[in-house]
Amino acid sequence: MLNRSKLLFCALLICGAGALPAFAEMERDRIARITTPTSDFSRPEKYETMQAGAATHRKRVNGDAFSHPSANMAFDRRLYFEIGDGIFKKMWVSSPASTQSSDGLGPLYNARSCQRCHLKDGRGAAPDGLQAENGSVALLLRLSIPPQSDQDHVRLNSGAAAAIPDPVYGGQLQNFATPGQTAEATVTVTYEETPVMLSDGITVFLRMPVITLTDPGYGPFREDLMISPRIASPMIGLGMLEALSEEDILSWADPDDRDGDGISGRGNRIKSKLTQEVMLGRFGWKANQATLKDQVTDAFSGDLGISSSLHPANAGDCTPAQSACMTAPDGGDAKSGNVEINDHLLDLVTFYSRNLAVPARRDADDPQVLAGKRVFYEAGCIACHRPKYVTPRDPLRPEQSFQLIWPYTDMLLHDMGDGLADNRPDGFADGREWRTPPLWGIGLTKTVSGHTDFLHDGRARNLLEAILWHGGEAAAARNRVIDLPTGDRENLLRFLNSL
Known part of the structure; x- marks a missing residue:
C-alpha cells in the first residue's frame, strides 16, 4: 500500500497531464457574476488584494517576493x-x-x-x-x-x-x-x-x-x-494559469471580431509532448507551450x-x-x-x-490607485487584460483548486501591430501576434529583478513605454493613454504598480 507521502507525489505526476474538470452547472451563474468586470471604482473589490486567491502570500515585500510557495500549501507538500x-x-x-x-x-x-x-x-x-x-x-x-x-x-x-x-x-x-x-x-x-x-507635451x-x-x-x-x-x-502564478479551464479562456476569443470592437483574440494550438495531443497553448510569449x-x-x-x-x-x-x-x-x-x-x-x-506564489496587492484602497484602475478599465485595457477568473475544482491541485484570481490576462493571441512584430510564425501565432501577459506582480519588478524592462525583448524601460509600444488591436487603448491628462496617466501607472 502506498503511504500518504507517496500518494501525494503521485498526484504531482498526474497534475502534469492536462485535462481539467469543468464547473458544475449550478455554479456557473454565480461565477459569471463574480468575474464580471466592475464598474464601481469608489473602493476595492472584495478579495481584490488576494491576487491568487488563498495561494497569495502576504510576506514582507523584498527581493524574495516572487520566491515563496503557495500560501495555502499543506505542510507535507512543502x-x-x-x-x-x-x-x-x-x-x-x-x-x-x-x-x-x-x-x-x-x-x-x-x-x-x-x-x-x-x-x-x-x-x-x-x-x-x-x-x-x-x-x-x-x-x-x-x-x-x-x-x-x-x-x-x-x-x-x-x-x-x-x-x-x-x-x-x-x-x-x-x-x-x-x-x-x-x-x-x-x-x-x-x-x-x-x-x-504625449498630449501634455511630454516626449517619450x-x-x-x-x-x-x-x-x-x-x-x-x-x-x-x-x-x-x-x-x-x-x-x-503559473500554476493558476495552467489550472484555468480551456472553455473559460476561449470564451473571450473572438477571432473574426464579430462584436466589432477591434479586438479579435484567439488561442494558439500546439502539440503537447506530454500528452501527445494538440492542446491550447498557455505559456511562452506566443503561447506555444501547452502545459x-x-x-x-x-x-x-x-x-x-x-x-x-x-x-x-x-x-x-x-x-x-x-x-x-x-x-x-x-x-x-x-x-x-x-x-x-x-x-x-x-x-x-x-x-x-x-506553486510560486503571487504576492498580495499593495495600496488597493488608495484613492489615486482606484482612479488609475478606472482609467485602465475605461481606456479599454481589460479587453485583453481580463481582470479575474475562478479556477475549477481539482483535488489533484489543491493549491489551485477553486480560487478567485486576478491575473489581468485573457491568455489569448492578439495582433500587436508592426512595432512589436517579429515577423516569425510560432504555432498558430503569426508574426504580429503575442499572448497577453499577466500583470500580477508587475509593480514589484524593480524590487525583485532590479530593473523595469518590459515586453518580450525588454525594449520598454518602464510601464509607460510598454503601453506606448502597443499597436494593432491595442492601438485604440494606447491612443487613449496618449491623450490622457497628466494626472490620469500618473494614476494609471500607480494602479499598475500596485499589482
Whole structure:
C-alpha cells in the first residue's frame, strides 16, 4: 500500500497531464457574476488584494517576493517545493564529471541553471551591448525558417510544430559552449530610439533593439533566417494559469471580431509532448507551450542542453550539421532511460514552478490607485487584460483548486501591430501576434529583478513605454493613454504598480 507521502507525489505526476474538470452547472451563474468586470471604482473589490486567491502570500515585500510557495500549501507538500527550488537553482556542469547527478550541460547552452535566466524567479533584463553570461541578462534568440515544403505547412497548420527550426543552428541560438565545443555566435544588442509626443507635451523615447550576430560557429546564417529575441518571464502564478479551464479562456476569443470592437483574440494550438495531443497553448510569449511540464522540459533542453523523457536528445538543440556537438560526451544515465534529468527531478521542478506564489496587492484602497484602475478599465485595457477568473475544482491541485484570481490576462493571441512584430510564425501565432501577459506582480519588478524592462525583448524601460509600444488591436487603448491628462496617466501607472 502506498503511504500518504507517496500518494501525494503521485498526484504531482498526474497534475502534469492536462485535462481539467469543468464547473458544475449550478455554479456557473454565480461565477459569471463574480468575474464580471466592475464598474464601481469608489473602493476595492472584495478579495481584490488576494491576487491568487488563498495561494497569495502576504510576506514582507523584498527581493524574495516572487520566491515563496503557495500560501495555502499543506505542510507535507512543502518538501517537494523546497527540493524543486534546489534543482531550479542547481548549476549544471559538462560531462564527464564526478557529480553524475549534475552533469550533462550543453554541449551548447544559454545558461547553467534555471535561476540564471529567472533570477530570483523574476523577469530577465534586456542587454545593452555585448550579451554576457550574467544572471540578470537573459536574452534568448528564437530561430526558425519559412516552411520549405508541403509537409512543413501541414505540420504548422495542424499544431504539430511550433516553428520550422534552422537546419544548422536549430530552434534557438546558444551563445555558450562547453570546453572543446564552439558557441553558435556572438550576440550584440544596440538600440534605435523614436520619439512619441504625449498630449501634455511630454516626449517619450521608445527604443527598438537591433540584434547583430557575429562569429558564426557553423557557417554563415541563412538569408531567410527569422530571429526573435526573448527575455525570461516572471515565474509567479503559473500554476493558476495552467489550472484555468480551456472553455473559460476561449470564451473571450473572438477571432473574426464579430462584436466589432477591434479586438479579435484567439488561442494558439500546439502539440503537447506530454500528452501527445494538440492542446491550447498557455505559456511562452506566443503561447506555444501547452502545459507547465512542456515549458519546463523545453527550457531544460533549449536553454541548458539537458535532456529528459520529453526531450531525449542528449545533445540538446544541436543539429546533425554540428557533428562535434552531436558526438560530445553526455550525462545520460542508463537507469533513467539515458537522459540527463530524470522524471522524478523534472516533476519536482514542475511542482516548484506551479506553486510560486503571487504576492498580495499593495495600496488597493488608495484613492489615486482606484482612479488609475478606472482609467485602465475605461481606456479599454481589460479587453485583453481580463481582470479575474475562478479556477475549477481539482483535488489533484489543491493549491489551485477553486480560487478567485486576478491575473489581468485573457491568455489569448492578439495582433500587436508592426512595432512589436517579429515577423516569425510560432504555432498558430503569426508574426504580429503575442499572448497577453499577466500583470500580477508587475509593480514589484524593480524590487525583485532590479530593473523595469518590459515586453518580450525588454525594449520598454518602464510601464509607460510598454503601453506606448502597443499597436494593432491595442492601438485604440494606447491612443487613449496618449491623450490622457497628466494626472490620469500618473494614476494609471500607480494602479499598475500596485499589482
